[in-house]
Amino acid sequence: MPKGLTFLPTLALAAVMALPLAAETKPDASTVVARVNGDEITLGHVIATVATLPPQYQQVEDDVLYDFIIEQLIQQQLLGQEQDNLTKLNALALENESRSLRAVQTVNALVGDAVTDDAIQAAYDAQFAEFQGADEYNASHILVESEEEANEIKAQLDDGADFAEMAKEKSTGPSGPNGGELGWFGAGRMVPEFETAVIGLEKDQVSDPVKTQFGWHVIVLNDKRKSEAPALDSVREELAQTLQQEAIQTRIDELTQQAQIERPAPEGLTPDVVRQLDLIQE
Known part of the structure; x- marks a missing residue:
């Protein structure tokens, strides 16, 4: 076999053997995964996007999610490049957003x-x-239209009539069918005249007729307690x-204590300047 036929391959093999082995490269956050009109989208951008996705997206297969996010970032970059000629207003707004995010x-x-x-x-x-709690009261009442009727009811109660039955029979208030029961209440829940009368009663004591804007009341204090925490x-x-x-x-x-904060007072600056939008518009 002619020597010339073996020379070039041998030389080529020697040259290849003399080349340094290519170092294995490991992707990092700066690895470019897309370019849009020269603007780079990196692996870091992809990872940061995935990290902020709602939980339901975290279940998507990695290969599907990877392609989806890159496509989304490319589309955002395309749309964002339309704003390369930002007005001062937009640029300042973005700075404020960045400050707020940090x-x-x-x-x-x-x-x-x-x-x-x-x-x-x-x-x-x-x-x-x-x-220590505040005073709370449990009371019942019978509401009628006139003082005369209230006095008659009070007299019957003093003679031993059952309060709940009298309330069901006589009271015009919404609590009448329940025997006049109002449940537990604290200060400020009732009109002043009613509250004052309740506070002055002992347990099971029936009041004299009490006038309020709603009519005439006969009240019994069922119980008293302190409110709990x-x-x-x-x-x-x-x-x-x-x-x-x-x-x-x-x-x-x-x-604030550690910082050096300055608040210059430029000459001629007045508070109404905050509404002068023309100062930041091109």
Whole structure:
């Protein structure tokens, strides 16, 4: 076999063997997965998008989700490029959105650390540890139109008539069919004249006729008690909001103390400048 037929392949093989082995590359967040008119979409953009998807999308197969997200990002980039000539208003609005998003992320982290079950329980204990309750009353009444009728009813009750039966028979109020029972109520729930009369009664005592805007009442105090502290679950959301606000305000105060904040007062600047939209329009 002629030597010339084996020279070039041997030389080529030697050249190939002399080349450095290509290093294996591992994708990272900067890996470009698409370009739109020269603008790059990276793997980081895809991952960040997936991380913020609602739970139902997290169940989609990875290969389907990967292609779907890239296609969505490409479409967004195409639409976004239409806004390359942003007005000053839009550009400033985007800066504000970015600032707000960063602040929200900080707030979410603060809230996560501050609002725990233990913290809520501690706040509840601190607020209601010495709770003494307010007076609550259980009363019944018979409502009629005239003082004369009310006096007649009071006389019959004093002679031993049954209050509930009298209420069912005589009362014009909506509680009449229930024997005049009003259930439990606290201060401020009844009109002043009625409340004053109830407060002055002893348990099972029947009042003299009491006039209000609704007519004439004969009242009996069934019972009296102190209100109880609310259950933890009923005030949990309120306590959580208070803890959130305290955590945020505490952190803002700390950052304010550490920061160098300047508030220049440009000459000629007056508060009405906030409505001069023409200053930021091209």
